[in-house]
Amino acid sequence: MNHKSTRYLPLVVTVGQVVIFPYYIIWLKEVSLTFTLFAWFFATFSFAAAWGYQIAQSRTNKDHSYIMFIYAGMGIVYILIGAIKNSSDILPYAVILLQVILGLLQGYFRAWHAEQDTYHLHAVHHYLIVGCAMIGFSFVKIISPVVFITIFGILMCMCAVWELFRKEKKKTIIPGK
Amino acid sequence: MQTIALLVKKPWFLGSLVVIFVSVILWNIPIEKRKYGLSQSGLVTDYTGLLPERIERVVKAENRSDLQRIVKRANVNGQQIAIAGLQHSQGGHTYYKNGVVLDMRTFNRILEIDEQQKTVRVEAGATWEDVQEAIQPVGLALKVTQSQSIFTIGGSLSVNAHGRDIRFGSMAETVKAMTIITPEGDIKTVTREDPDEWMKYIFGGYGLFGVIVDVTVEVTENHLYTIQTEKLKIGSYASYFDQLLNDQHMAMHYARVSVAPNSFLDEMYVINYKQTEKRDYTTALKKEQSVRLTKLALDIGRHGGALENLFWGTQKRYIASIDGKEITRNNAMRSESTFMEYTKPGRVEVLQEFFIPVHRFEAYMNELKNIIPANDKNDDFKIHNITIRYAAADRFTTLNYAKEDMFGLVVLMQHGLKEEQITEATSVIQNWTHLTLDHGGTYYLPYYRYQTKEQFRRSYPQWEKFAEEKLRRDPNNVFQNMFYDYYVK
Ligand SMILES: Cc1cc2nc3c(=O)[nH]c(=O)nc-3n(C[C@H](O)[C@H](O)[C@H](O)COP(=O)(O)OP(=O)(O)OC[C@H]3O[C@@H](n4cnc5c(N)ncnc54)[C@H](O)[C@@H]3O)c2cc1C
Numbered sequence: 184m185n186h187k188s189t190r191y192l193p194l195v196v197t198v199g200q201v202v203i204f205p206y207y208i209i210w211l212k213e214v215s216l217t218f219t220l221f222a223w224f225f226a227t228f229s230f231a232a233a234w235g236y237q238i239a240q241s242r243t244n245k246d247h248s249y250i251m252f253i254y255a256g257m258g259i260v261y262i263l264i265g266a267i268k269n270s271s272d273i274l275p276y277a278v279i280l281l282q283v284i285l286g287l288l289q290g291y292f293r294a295w296h297a298e299q300d301t302y303h304l305h306a307v308h309h310y311l312i313v314g315c316a317m318i319g320f321s322f323v324k325i326i327s328p329v330v331f332i333t334i335f336g337i338l339m340c341m342c343a344v345w346e347l348f349r350k351e352k353k354k355t356i357i358p359g360k
Numbered sequence: 361m362q363t364i365a366l367l368v369k370k371p372w373f374l375g376s377l378v379v380i381f382v383s384v385i386l387w388n389i390p391i392e393k394r395k396y397g398l399s400q401s402g403l404v405t406d407y408t409g410l411l412p413e414r415i416e417r418v419v420k421a422e423n424r425s426d427l428q429r430i431v432k433r434a435n436v437n438g439q440q441i442a443i444a445g446l447q448h449s450q451g452g453h454t455y456y457k458n459g460v461v462l463d464m465r466t467f468n469r470i471l472e473i474d475e476q477q478k479t480v481r482v483e484a485g486a487t488w489e490d491v492q493e494a495i496q497p498v499g500l501a502l503k504v505t506q507s508q509s510i511f512t513i514g515g516s517l518s519v520n521a522h523g524r525d526i527r528f529g530s531m532a533e534t535v536k537a538m539t540i541i542t543p544e545g546d547i548k549t550v551t552r553e554d555p556d557e558w559m560k561y562i563f564g565g566y567g568l569f570g571v572i573v574d575v576t577v578e579v580t581e582n583h584l585y586t587i588q589t590e591k592l593k594i595g596s597y598a599s600y601f602d603q604l605l606n607d608q609h610m611a612m613h614y615a616r617v618s619v620a621p622n623s624f625l626d627e628m629y630v631i632n633y634k635q636t637e638k639r640d641y642t643t644a645l646k647k648e649q650s651v652r653l654t655k656l657a658l659d660i661g662r663h664g665g666a667l668e669n670l671f672w673g674t675q676k677r678y679i680a681s682i683d684g685k686e687i688t689r690n691n692a693m694r695s696e697s698t699f700m701e702y703t704k705p706g707r708v709e710v711l712q713e714f715f716i717p718v719h720r721f722e723a724y725m726n727e728l729k730n731i732i733p734a735n736d737k738n739d740d741f742k743i744h745n746i747t748i749r750y751a752a753a754d755r756f757t758t759l760n761y762a763k764e765d766m767f768g769l770v771v772l773m774q775h776g777l778k779e780e781q782i783t784e785a786t787s788v789i790q791n792w793t794h795l796t797l798d799h800g801g802t803y804y805l806p807y808y809r810y811q812t813k814e815q816f817r818r819s820y821p822q823w824e825k826f827a828e829e830k831l832r833r834d835p836n837n838v839f840q841n842m843f844y845d846y847y848v849k
Contacts, residue, residue, distance in 0.1 A: 216390055223385045230381055234374035241371055268705060275389045279382055286378075 192342055193296050194305045194312075196254065200289070201313045202320070203261070203335045206328035210264065213328075214274055224278060228286040235290025248295050251350065255343035256288045261336030265329045387652065404455045408710050410808055411452040411842055415442075418461045424539075424547060424573060430462065431571065431838060432545035440840040443567035445485065445515030449806040450710055452842025453566055459840055462571065464514055470494040471574060478579050479536060484514030484572040491577075492645055492690050499641040501582035501689040503528040507614070507749075509694040514572040519806040520564035520760070522751045522768065524612040524633070524692065526605060528580070530754040530762070532563035538575040543834035547573070561829055564757035566805065568830055568839045582689050584640045585611055585633035589683040591676070592628050598721045600630065601750070601767075609635045612692055615748040616679070617725075617769075620672035621665060624734035625725055627672075628748075629679045633692050640688045654699035662702075662744055662774065665737030700772070709744075709774045712789060713804035715751060715766040720799040727799075731791050741785045745772040758826045761802045761819070768804070786810045793819075809846050816847045823848060 215221035242248070260281050267277060296302055367373040403412040416439075421427040434441050443462045444454035455461050467485035474480070475498055482491055488502060488509035495501065506516065506523045520532050528534060537551045540558060550558040561569040592600060597615065604610050612633035618624060661671025702709040716724045736742045747770045751762040761768075775785035789810035793803050802819040803811060817823055827848050 220385070220389065223388075227378070227381060227385065230374065230378045233368070234371060234378050237369060237371040237374050241369075276386065279385055279389075283378060283382060 190301050192254075192346060193292075193299060193301070194308060196257075196292065196339065196342060197296065197305060197309045198312045198316065199335055199338060200257075201309065202316045203332060205317075206331045207264075209328040210332060211278070214278055216275065220275065224282050227279060227282045228289075231283045231286025232290035232293070235287035235292075236294040237290075238287075239291040239294030245298060250292070250295055251343050251346040253288050253292050253295070254339050254346060256284065257292075258336045258339030258341075258343060260285050260288070261332050261339060263336075265333030265336060404461060406447040406449055406452065406454055408450045408708050408808060410450065410708060410710070413452065413455055413457050413842065415455050415461055416458050418463050420463045420466045422466070424541075427462075427541055427571060427573065428545050428547055430460075431541050431543070434460065434838045435543075435545060435836050438836070439838070441838055442841040443514070443518075443571055443839070445512030445518075446487065446510065447515075448511055449515065449519065449843075450808045451806070451846075453806060454841060456840040456842060456845070464512065464571070467514075467573065473498065473500070475500070478581075479576050480579055481574060481576045482513055483574045484517075485512050487512055488516070489645075489694065492694065495579055496582060496645055496690050497641065499582050499639050500579045502693055503534040503578055503580050504531040505693050507693070507695045507747075508697045510697055513575055513577070514567075517563050517572060517575065518565055518567050519804075520754065520757050521806075522749060522762075524614045524749060526613050526750050526752075527611060529752045530756070532559065532754065532756055534578045535559070535563070536576045536578060538562075539573040541571040541573060543570055543836070543838045560756060561758055561826070561833070564759045565826075566759075566843055567841060568844055569833055570839065580689070581639050582641070583611070584636045584638040584643075584686050584688055585692060586636055587682050587685050587687055588632040588634055589679045590630050590632075591680075592630055594626055594628055594725050595722050597628060597630075597748075598718055601718065604630075604632065605750075611635055611689070613750060616675060617746040617748060618672050619743050619746055620661075620669045621735040621737075622669045623672065625729055629676060631679060631682075633687065633689075636686065640690075643688045643691065646691045646694060648696045648698050651696060651699045654696065655701065658699060658744065662742070663737065664739075664742055665735055668735075668737075668744075702774070706778070707774060707776050709772065711807050712771045712773065712792075712810070713807065714769045714771070714792065714796045714801055715761050715803065716769065716796060716799055716801040718750075718765050718767055720801070721767055724795070724799045724801070727795055728792070731795060732788065740781045741773065741775045741788050743771060743773050746770065758822050758829070759805065759820045760822070761804055763802070764800075766801065790815065805843070805847075809843070813847060 211224060212221055215224055239248075264281060267274065296305070404415045405412045419430055421430060431441065433439070440456050440459035441462050442454055442456040442459050443464060445464055447454045464485035467483035468487070468490060469483045470480065470486060470490060471483065472481040473495060478500065480491055480495060480500075488505045488511060491502065491513070492509055504521075504523060504525050506521045511521070516531060517535065520530055522531060535552075537549060538559070539547065539549050540562060541547055542558075548558065550556070552559060558569070562572060592615075594617065601613075604613060610632055613630065615628050615630045618627040657671055657674050660667050700709070732743060733739065749768045749770065751766045751768045753764045753766075754760045754762045773785070775781050790812060793811050793815050796803060797815065797818050803815075811819075820826070830844075830848070
């Protein structure tokens with residue numbers, strides 16, 4: 184059981200992120216006032232991801248990770264995106280903050296995932312699953328991208344809780360470790 | 361290259377990169393997010409979006425004969441036309457239910473600058489900014505404009521606007537001649553001496569008496585002024601202003617009144633522009649400056665209470681800091697406006713202006729304290745800003761707001777859009793108008809019509825003449841708008 188969740192949680196997260204990406208892009212385009220701003224928001228995400236990646240890479244104790252918080256953080260950000268009002272005056276300012284947080288978390292997750300034994304196996308699986316999922320989603324009528332984004336946020340929060348249980352269990356099975 | 365590769369491995373470096381990049385973006389997020397006007401699909405609104413209405417279509421004329429054809433056809437087909445400039449008016453003045461909106465922005469050419477006579481002939485869809493750009497290089501400046509230069513000439517004359525100038529009287533007085541299209545579709549060039557008195561009705565006529573096609577306005581030298589600022593108590597303002605008016609060196613003036621709880625309607629700042637007699641040909645027209653900072657300060661003040669005190673403190677410091685600086689006349693007539701942007705869902709920010717005879721000012725301000733609370737932090741209806749301008753007596757236009765020399769109190773206010781919130785705002789503004797009328801004052805008509813029809817009639821006793829002339833000159837009711845519908849019809 185433990186073994187399985189260690190294997191599958193990162194796969195769920197990776198697949199989920201790629202699947203949600205087109206919906207996220209639609210949302211981001213809607214809330215960016217201009218194309219320039221849209222592109223800049225994206226650049227922010229990339230820079231923040233590089234930063235997050237380096238933070239994860241430069242941890243001294245590789246056994247120790249904050250992956251549970253990373254899942255929870257991503258989940259909260261996606262839920263927030265679902266809750267935010269499109270017409271709000273502060274929207275572009277909120278978006279830039281969310282882009283930084285999301286980039287940071289994404290970069291950190293990538294670096295951590297790459298360190299896992301299952302990473303290469305996941306890479307192949309995730310491409311296949313994403314392909315199938317997108318074909319499936321093409322039959323679903325999108326009412327608003329925000330609905331999917333929120334659902335994904337909830338899923339990420341569930342992953343965080345799952346990870347928490349897994350850790351707690353591990354602690355009780357191997358005390359002191 | 362190696363250093364870069366090394367740096368990229370450092371989280372602190374990447375973190376700093378993100379912080380710098382984000383700061384640059386934050387600085388460049390556009391402030392103006394409002395979508396209003398003719399581009400709204402299906403419905404038309406003006407600046408506040410308070411009165412959305414379905415119209416038949418928007419037309420843009422290519423040239424004068426096109427314009428004439430549109431008006432003539434409307435007479436035949438029984439169509440209604442509303443005229444739109446830049447739609448900064450706030451009470452449906454530029455559209456009418458199921459009517460045609462005539463978008464005048466295509467008529468924006470500067471036709472002639474006469475440096476000798478000091479006049480400019482300009483099409484009515486041009487903005488004051490367009491005129492300033494054309495006349496600044498030859499050392500000329502406008503005589504009368506609003507505090508900002510973002511409005512069209514046609515829109516400004518149709519409300520007979522006023523601003524910071526204290527020497528040249530009303531805007532209407534600065535027009536020598538103009539070309540109009542009458543409601544029956546005739547093209548006419550009219551002057552002040554015109555026996556048919558078209559100007560009397562077209563100025564301050566809210567687009568109801570015909571289309572202004574072009575105007576010849578008087579301009580003056582673009583002088584350099586020294587800014588003088590001073591802190592005053594409200595009680596001493598009227599006499600202070602009297603002296604100021606007698607000092608022929610003073611060219612322009614306005615004032616800011618505190619609406620902060622600590623100094624509410626008690627403290628004020630005056631800003632004067634004093635002649636240096638130096639004419640300016642070289643200073644560039646200023647662009648909007650420090651918009652973000654000013655917006656941030658206003659946003660802070662918008663919360664009311666202690667934060668409003670903080671905002672007033674910042675304003676005072678800023679005003680004191682410009683004392684003694686020099687500015688050209690053109691630049692003094694083009695204040696920033698973008699910082700006022702406010703697009704919070706479910707709320708609206710609007711302007712109102714009350715005119716009060718100069719000699720009644722002190723008593724009026726004292727009584728005003730009973731109508732609006734000093735601290736509106738917890739109220740839905742909030743007041744953010746009051747500025748004062750001088751409006752010289754105008755005995756020319758029919759709907760004249762300045763029957764004698766007046767101070768205009770321009771008030772920036774905010775309220776919610778729920779029914780009870782609008783009702784509350786309406787009640788406060790009606791009480792305020794009532795007080796103003798009791799002191800022999802009036803209120804300005806380009807803004808949202810919170811006032812009653814009765815209050816309109818008291819403010820503008822010549823309204824009957826206005827209505828009568830409207831019917832006589834426009835028997836087919838070609839020119840219509842929501843303003844006319846509400847107040848006059
Ligand atoms: C932020 C702000 C600051 C302001 N400051 C001042 C100020 O300092 N002083 C002041 O006096 N006013 C001020 N106003 C009010 C402003 O002057 C008027 O609303 C003015 O009418 C705006 O010009 P516009 O081009 O947007 O006109 P619009 O709103 O487009 O039109 C106003 C009226 O003019 C008519 N009209 C427009 N063009 C023509 C034409 N070519 N022929 C015939 N009729 C026409 C329209 O039918 C309408 O009735 C301010 C308004 C705002 C929003």
